Amino acid sequence: MGGLRLLTVALTCCWWPLGGQGKTLRGSFSSAAARDAQGQSIAHFEFHGDHALLCVRINNIAVAVGKEAKLYLFQAQEWLKLQESSHGYSCNEKLSKAQLTMTMNQTEHNLTVSQIPYPQSWHVFYADKYTCKDDNENYQVEDIAFEMMLLNPDAEGNPLDHFSAGESGLHEFFFLLVLVYFVIACIYAQSLWQAIKKGGPMHMILKVLTTALLLQAGSALANYIHFSSYSKDGIGIPFMGSLAEFFDIASQIQMLYLLLSLCMGWTIVRMKKSQSRPLQWDSTPASTGIAVFIVITQSILLLWEQFEDTSPHSYHSHHNLAGILLIILRICLALSLGCGLYQIITVERSTLKREFYITFAKGCILWFLCHPGLACISVMFNDYQRDKVIIIGVILCQSVSMVILYRLFLSHSLYWEVSSLSSVTLPLTISSGHKSRPHF
Numbered sequence: 001m002g003g004l005r006l007l008t009v010a011l012t013c014c015w016w017p018l019g020g021q022g023k024t025l026r027g028s029f030s031s032a033a034a035r036d037a038q039g040q041s042i043a044h045f046e047f048h049g050d051h052a053l054l055c056v057r058i059n060n061i062a063v064a065v066g067k068e069a070k071l072y073l074f075q076a077q078e079w080l081k082l083q084e085s086s087h088g089y090s091c092n093e094k095l096s097k098a099q100l101t102m103t104m105n106q107t108e109h110n111l112t113v114s115q116i117p118y119p120q121s122w123h124v125f126y127a128d129k130y131t132c133k134d135d136n137e138n139y140q141v142e143d144i145a146f147e148m149m150l151l152n153p154d155a156e157g158n159p160l161d162h163f164s165a166g167e168s169g170l171h172e173f174f175f176l177l178v179l180v181y182f183v184i185a186c187i188y189a190q191s192l193w194q195a196i197k198k199g200g201p202m203h204m205i206l207k208v209l210t211t212a213l214l215l216q217a218g219s220a221l222a223n224y225i226h227f228s229s230y231s232k233d234g235i236g237i238p239f240m241g242s243l244a245e246f247f248d249i250a251s252q253i254q255m256l257y258l259l260l261s262l263c264m265g266w267t268i269v270r271m272k273k274s275q276s277r278p279l280q281w282d283s284t285p286a287s288t289g290i291a292v293f294i295v296i297t298q299s300i301l302l303l304w305e306q307f308e309d310t311s312p313h314s315y316h317s318h319h320n321l322a323g324i325l326l327i328i329l330r331i332c333l334a335l336s337l338g339c340g341l342y343q344i345i346t347v348e349r350s351t352l353k354r355e356f357y358i359t360f361a362k363g364c365i366l367w368f369l370c371h372p373g374l375a376c377i378s379v380m381f382n383d384y385q386r387d388k389v390i391i392i393g394v395i396l397c398q399s400v401s402m403v404i405l406y407r408l409f410l411s412h413s414l415y416w417e418v419s420s421l422s423s424v425t426l427p428l429t430i431s432s433g434h435k436s437r438p439h440f
Helices: 002-013 031-037 061-066 076-084 091-096 170-198 203-233 238-264 285-308 321-347 351-380 383-409 412-418
Strands: 024-029 040-049 052-058 070-075 100-103 108-113 116-127 144-153 159-161
Touching: 024 040, 031 040, 031 116, 040 052, 040 144, 052 070, 070 076, 070 108, 076 116, 100 108, 116 383, 144 159, 170 203, 170 383, 203 238, 203 383, 238 285, 238 351, 285 321, 321 351, 351 383
Parallel strands: none
Antiparallel strands: 024 144, 040 116, 052 108, 052 144, 070 100, 070 116
16 A cells, blocks of 8 residues: 555656746747747737737847847737648748737837737747848847736736736636635644544545645645736746646545545455554555556656646646546546446445445546546637636536545444445455456
């Protein structure tokens, strides 16, 4: 049992995700980069309202004027059409189709993006007079250092909001989430601690479940701190954003470990076993091997997804191949668990035991299927709303799942009945003390 827990901790500690780039950007406008890509990609932002603002400050006006430096703004849909067009537009033709253009000939430039009927994604590109030239004249020219702010109008219509349309509301959501965690902790922390200290058949389950809950709460708090700072400067605290992602991944692996343990090797205490070890891992090669394989697979996919996803604040969104594979894995686990529990419930005569299995299935299936389900539901929303739907929905569904499992394992009405269940009555169980075949 300890070996698998150490494995899950090691897998989450071996990588520390990088913080996402904020909407106050600092860097350099490069003629070489613009030439190679027919326009240097600078930023992507979802503007909304009538007074959105793009503000740029540069420190070398002479170089910018000499290079005829400009910024080009494309609506995301129009840019995608240009990229997919079969007309084969030249470099100059592509740049000429920009919806907005800014010539950089001053230290500070402000460009108002107005009359946006609904939130739209915009791409910002840099180009100069060398971008579309075929020769190598002045290829190595001085870069231009810049600072850029992308702002949306606030509630009063002033361009002071650093959040894009796809991120608006997340700050308030995490504030409410942290507040709820705090209130719940004040009410239930003492009784939960007493239940864990007493030991008993559910002792280890409560410890692991509480660890996962604390990781979720830590993720919410780190996100709130990051977004609070982000709302003021458009950068936030990248370390806190990374810490939030780390806590979330650790919680995901911890919950997977718990549910797999319950279904594959942890046995509810039998009367013949010692009360000093009420809940233990039956470490047969088959059960341990399957559990370790699934935990490692999910860990690798979670880390792979974070490496490929460069968008800030979207670690639940599953935009890449790793995210799709994670969804498939969760669907397979939910189906396997559901089929096994269905077989048990249909033959179980005890109403109390049947209630236990049904409640357990609800909690587990909700945990596994909330990602795939919300990913499918999100396609009905606009592009800028999809990430928020998934992030908020997943956090709420997983919180409900934890509440269901807590009520199940703290329930005094089920406690004594559950404590006498044998190890072969839970699906996927492979116990060394029994020769019966697993349910599936």
